Amino acid sequence: MSLVAGIDAGTQSLKVVVYDPATRTLVATASMPLELTSGEDGRREQQPADWVAAMQTCFSRIDPALRARIVALAVSGQQHGFVPVDADGQVLAPAKLWCDTSTTAECTQIMDAVGGATGAIALAGNPILAGYTASKLPWTKTHRPEAYARLATILLPHDYLNFVLTGQRFCEWGDASGTGWLDVRTRTWSKDLLRATDADRDLADCLPPIAAPDALFDIDPAMAAQLGLPATAKVAVGGGDNMMAAIGTGCVEEGRLAMSLGTSGTLFAYSDTPVVDPAGAWAAFCSSTGGWLPLICTMNCTVATEQVAKAFGFSTREGDAHLHATPPGADGLAMLPFLNGERTPDLPLGKGVLAGLDPTNFSPAHLYRAAMEGATYSLKYGFDAFVRAGMAFDRIVLTGGGSNSAAWRQLVADVFGLPVDVPVQSEGAAFGAALQALWAIGRAGGDTASIADIARTHVAVDPALSARPDPDRTRAYATAYTRFLRYLDAVTPLQRG
Structure with missing residues (x-):
């Protein structure tokens, strides 16, 4: 009871x-x-x-x-x-x-x-x-x-x-x-x-x-x-x-990768040992469960899509339709969505950039797609650092407001080339806090279950919300992501000056 x-x-x-x-x-x-x-x-x-x-x-x-x-x-x-x-x-x-x-x-x-x-x-x-x-x-x-x-x-x-x-x-x-x-x-x-x-x-x-x-x-x-x-x-x-979203998504064991699409975007993985990058490519945080939580944070995620929707007078609930109406890569339009400055890549004084505009892609749908793609590419930029460090993952567990979008779930699967699962409990951070409370009160009563045991028991994914990468779209996004990186290289000296 x-x-x-x-x-x-x-x-x-x-x-x-x-x-x-x-x-x-x-x-x-x-x-x-x-x-x-x-x-x-x-x-x-x-x-x-x-x-x-x-x-x-x-x-x-x-x-x-x-x-x-x-x-x-x-x-x-x-x-x-x-x-x-x-x-x-x-x-x-x-x-x-x-x-x-x-x-x-x-x-x-x-x-x-x-x-x-x-x-x-x-x-x-x-x-x-x-x-x-x-x-x-x-x-x-x-x-x-x-x-x-x-x-x-x-x-x-x-x-x-x-x-x-x-x-x-x-x-x-x-x-x-x-x-x-x-x-x-x-x-x-x-x-x-x-x-x-x-x-x-x-x-x-x-x-x-x-x-x-x-x-x-x-x-x-x-x-x-x-x-x-x-x-x-x-x-x-x-x-x-x-840290609480890590619990709420089951990211409390090694090999797990979680992504949160909220006002900020985060990508984090559990480790039993400290994972520090000498160049600071990721945040070398501790977890709230006794381990460590190497983490990539971007400061502009759903804020970018919300700003575009607001500017053109539609709701983000209509955003998926705009994604379906436009192709991967937004017909050459790219957005560096650094509206609040940016942490990954490290551009605290950065500003948003639109590049590649032409008469065919100057539309609300293309701009919305470019915002969603840009927010996702920023996370991919951080993910690449994880991979270069030797970390390997076989899937992504998605949480946060952006995970409610079927189009964004598919976009993540295609950009990262990994299957995407979504927990049944969509409020990952709040749910994780509840599970931590459950674990702590259990231990106080003599229960020896680990936090990983608790997560395995209570964190379930919704098969209806899963997404699998499509090879053709993955290739198309790889080309668009390369273009995003070129624009990033071009503007970085200006935004650091």
């Missing part, structure tokens, strides 16, 4: 799912949109209070009888965000998000202090890229000095919601590795990188303790009452949205 819940605080919305492990079904879902504040300097921010309000609204929409049966829950949150909190737990400023590129200069400043990107990778396994938490600290010190002076604790978005739920400040390995400060090889904070971020202050004093992957915390009784949850409910550690 016991249920578990997963909360996913994303960029565009907050979602809550309630899962019944006995029947292996979601028994409730709810979501609320979130507002994003943007600035011309690349600023992308949200109010943490909005996440809390959205969480409360979502739970209020779930049947009280179901809420009363929830024994454990966990939070998935957008990675890299910075929530500055004072000693009393008050938020001091808006949260700067993963897609915030206003701190590009601060990334360079931190890395220069440790010998550049090579030095940062040697210290922690990752360069300090635009959007990572580390660069947000010196920016805040300069632009919000009063908030910085009162800063007591550095929390990530999911850490902050955990603080709201439990009254305790803690983090976990997976999300912490996205700060840029965690040495992913040893899972310890890099004192050198913390000092490079602020030589005048010991930032280690502001970092919360790191909890084990299967740790459980008591829910705050007042918050339990507000959400309509039992006062006995437990809160698992949760993690970054990619």
Whole structure:
């Protein structure tokens, strides 16, 4: 009769799912949109209070009888965000998000202090890229000095919601590795990188303790009452949205490759050992299950297709028809969809580019296809780095909003030349959080099942949504992808200048 819940605080919305492990079904879902504040300097921010309000609204929409049966829950949150909190737990400023590129200069400043990107990778396994938490600290010190002076604790978005739920400040390995400060090889904070971020202050004093992957915390009784949850409910550690999506797609064993098509695009694979690239071709993150999660992130995925649809006055729900009306390669039209700057390839100051326009392809359908292809090619660019490093995969498990598109599923299968499967539970991050809660509460009760055992039992794919590559289209996309790379090579010097 016991249920578990997963909360996913994303960029565009907050979602809550309630899962019944006995029947292996979601028994409730709810979501609320979130507002994003943007600035011309690349600023992308949200109010943490909005996440809390959205969480409360979502739970209020779930049947009280179901809420009363929830024994454990966990939070998935957008990675890299910075929530500055004072000693009393008050938020001091808006949260700067993963897609915030206003701190590009601060990334360079931190890395220069440790010998550049090579030095940062040697210290922690990752360069300090635009959007990572580390660069947000010196920016805040300069632009919000009063908030910085009162800063007591550095929390990530999911850490902050955990603080709201439990009254305790803690983090976990997976999300912490996205700060840029965690040495992913040893899972310890890099004192050198913390000092490079602020030589005048010991930032280690502001970092919360790191909890084990299967740790459980008591829910705050007042918050339990507000959400309509039992006062006995437990809160698992949760993690970054990619780490939770890894659980929700079964990417918790070696050889698994998952792709998320959301506002950002991600491609990640589980490893039992650290997987660090000396050139920083991918993010060398930890998982939230005790392993590691080498990850490719692009900052422009569904945002590109949504912008084209909005510009031409149609819904993305009509997008598949536009794909079917145009051929692979969009008749020579290519889009570099770097609307928010880009992380893969590493062009934080990048802008979107349309190339190859002519009278035959200057149409809404061609532009929509070019946006979808461009977002997919950016992920392929990262995938190629995985392959060059010797990683091998036999299929892709797809999640995120883009996985709802049959045309996009087929496009991924054709571009990568691999079969594509889609889990029955489409909300991979929220579902993964629920499964982590299930695993943690089970271990607390003496169950010895591993997280891989849990995933094998509860993560199922929907055969009706699977896609298999078509050899002819795969060849056509290979030609178009080569063209995309040529355009990328041509504009890279301009976008780095």
